[in-house]
Amino acid sequence: MAAMAVALRGLGGRFRWRTQAVAGGVRVAARGAAAAQLGRKVAVVDYVEPSPRGTRWGLGGTCVNVGCIPKKLMHQAALLGGLIRDAPHYGWEVAQPVPHDWRKMAEAVQNHVKSLNWGHRVQLQDRKVKYFNIKASFVDEHTVCGVAKGGKEILLSADHIIIATGGRPRYPTHIEGALEYGITSDDIFWLKESPGKTLVVGASYVALECAGFLTGIGLDTTVMIRSIPLRGFDQQMSSMVIEHMESHGTQFLRGCAPSRVRRLPDGHLQVTWEDCTTGKEDTGTFDTVLWAIGRVPDTRSLNLEKAGVDTSPDTQKILVDSREGTSVPHIYAIGDVVEGRPELTPTAIMAGRLLVQRLFGGSSDLMDYDNVPTTVFTPLEYGCVGLSEEEAVARHGQEHVEVYHAHYKPLEFTVAGRDASQCYVKMVCLREPPQLVLGLHFLGPNAGEVTQGFALGIKCGASYAQVMRTVGIHPTCSEEVVKLRISKRSGLDPTVTGCG
């Protein structure tokens, strides 16, 4: 997909804009709208290149169409499956097992996404942002062009151009049959029929989230991981996420890499893989193979070289400075398309908002990329903010870091006899009083809701002592954070007892 925001006044027969953005929907919408509110003329250029499987979607970018929103809704469906299994403990008489109907879920999710697409369009109109559904590329450093549906070429020029085209899932094109038979997260949410028995390849959060909800709605799901899961996240937490998924029914093939995919006469997909340590080959049959091995920036079709915008030779992502400026002074880039930025919607939105305020609002506030909280919506959710334990140790040294932790048991789990071995929270602090909090890691239900407030506290410079002075809300899971007493260094058992 490609979108640009462009701003301006018409000059002659051509459009001329003060700000223009080529950008992945979400961000541009935010930024474009903001610029329009600041009195500039803004255009958004957005076009979704269909996935290799032919999946296409509307305005709003990855998050709304093939990311956060459908993901969270399918995650909710999976959580409901868990509740149904717990139901008898709470007095609900349900004939077990309750089958799951993919079509019904997909229909609800897709309808909701379409209603959001519509909402975004209306909002752009309300804010007087001109929207072009065209695939744009640079003609020169002030001009982009694209072809409209009727075949008419449209040229747009602007004083400022913002690129926010995001990323798309990467296909392992070197693997035979990968492109032909595999799908990605661009497709899974738009499938009309159940994917059936699924192999998810990859160890990113996208891979684990997809595998998690597929397992949760009752599908036979396997994840194939070559090296470490959730790279970049705290590794103790990551391995607990995997442990939980395993106990939850997801199968894992660790240290394996696929080598080819074939379609069998009966329509199933036969995947061959190699065990990376032994070199032994193995095969399995699946209905669906989902690649979630990372994302590539959507920069190829932009003709960036015509505008002179530099990209990273390794990742093809756009290089920017702390002001989100590219190598061309009036061209900016934000969001997933940028090198070294967290691939998160709210981060992109805020970066866009601050950028426009700098451009047109006389502000000088820069985006702070530290302490960006996030949550992985695996069956047991993982929320985090700040440094991982490894990073903290690397930056400050083992002897200057104190980690407080607890294994807790959510009240609702206890009663339903659910295993809570992975419900865990840890807070990474400096050791010297008042023990500034460097990072918080929370594994358990509603991790996103739990983490948000603490992220705010940590941004305000919370110390361990201050966290301990905060009164808990009983009975919640988040109160475990303000009850953290046991340090790893003490070697004491961090299991919480009490009413949970």
Place this chain on the structure above:
Amino acid sequence: MHNVLTRFDFVLIKHSQNTFYSFIKQLNSNFENKCFYFRNFHFVNFVSICFNTQNKIDLNKKNKTIFCKHKSLHNYKYSICNNSYRNSDYIAKMSSEKNVKKHCEHVNLRGENCSVCNNVMESKESKLENGLSNMHSYDYDYIVIGGGPGGMASAKEAAANGAKVLLLDFVKPSNQGTKWGLGGTCVNVGCVPKKLMHYAGHMGSLFKLDSESYGWECEKIQHDWDKLINTVQSHIHSLNFSYTVGLRSSKVKYINGLAKLKNMNTVSYYLKGDKTKEVDVSGKYILIATGCRPNIPEDVEGAKELSITSDDIFSLKKVPGKTLIVGASYVALECAGFLNSLGYDVSVAVRSIVLRGFDQQCANKVKTYMIEQGILFLDGILPKKLTKENNGQIKVLFSNGNSELYDTVLYATGRKGDTQGLNLQTLNITVDKNSNKIITDKYSSTNISNIFAVGDVAFNCPELAPVCIKAGEILARRLFKKSNEIMDYTYIPTAIYTPIEYGSCGYSEEKAYDTFGKENVEIFLQEFNNLEISAVHRKKHKKAQKDEFDIDIGSTCLSKLICLKNEDNVVIGFHYVGPNAGEVTQGMALALKLKVKKSDFDNCIGIHPTDAESFMNLSITLSSGLSFSAKGGCGGGKCG
């Protein structure tokens, strides 16, 4: 100034310098900022202060002279004289007066002064000396009356710091004969069973209202009350057991006995409530943590006999059926909520407003959602008379003259301190007449300095388990660990588990206007739809649909920040109505304690898609008059 002094009948101290010195020393181990006493008091030979019943202060001449000799002591005299229970009130009063700077410098001392007086007041000379010279002559260092969260936490903390501790707990059966085990209200008839039942109700709503769209077919499910009660009660029993074990392993002596105070150092108890077996024990310090019990008004005929309360609902043997809830407290609304979600017909009789003391915009949002889910609110109507019908139903005659039959009537019209029977009047421990709660100072001390009260039984203390746990632990550390920490009662977060939950911390809109003036308060707010609920178009209950087009429920969530305009929009109130309110509010409470500003919220990045992230996005002020309903439908976020 003398009129500030109200509660002391007399104080008399007369003893040698040495005794006083060691007395002060002992105090020092318990209270902060004591060096002052050392510096200024060790050369005082006699201190004798009389507070007569007319609340006038009599210093005998000799002492007056001594005081006057030393300037600092002169101030100190005032401190002593102007002693008051409610130190914070007093400080406020002092600060507002002119020319009191000198006194205010000593304001921090006042709490301690209070203690000095209190201690001495109640100690006859001989007793004081006795107490000091025989510090280990009591059976226990610490006797805790009441085995709820506050009592247990304080007992364990004290034992962990080397004190010899006795905990007495005995549950008096409810009007309906319901009894329970160790652990207090929270575990047995409060937070724990309430949250479990709320969760069961929440499940029911998800199954009945949302599950089909999520691909699951379980809409026609039935609920089995007995099974739920079974689950809840067996969990509670396991907790009761674990508490007994926990006390034992913490080396706290636990006795199942009904306690009362005999004198300031002696507690007598009836073993297992048996009035024939009275036993006396003595303790250096005594903590009262007996909590509260539901209050049923005396003036409604048949109410005490026929209705149940929250003491009974969680172990109710018979299916509740058609239920009338009387009251609009959070207990009332929570019970109404889960009963309705479990499939029972529920009405709530509300005298005036719901959730008094909470932000009323939020309270009404909670109420609106409950109405949408089929709960009938009887506004401004109260029962006048309850009678039992032959078929076992209860006929309720209402104040408007109507009457209606119910299977169950549950009263949730407030709670009163469980202090009757403690014999507080003999020791002249001050109790608030209305609430039967014990008046304490900021050190959790009653007017008798070695007797303390924490938790729901303490007047003006929020009735929340984590608050009393903290207060109890802090008290134990002050008594036995030479800590000088005091409980901070500001920015205590809480969550209400109504069908749509409500979490709050700090000032409500109303209280902020009252305290700071409407013109100084800025309110940022947003109404929005929770993603998971709006995506599947959760329906209103048929009873709540006005016509065939009035199907979908209204917006589920409200996020609201109360800020002070003149102080850079520092946030003094946080309010959230929506799912998982407790989880959302906890971390925010930390931020509020850190004096978070609106701009900090704006600069914090949201976690998408959550409801909590809505707070990172608030741009509409209430005063602007603009619509604060969010457009779009991706939950609390703005993904487009």
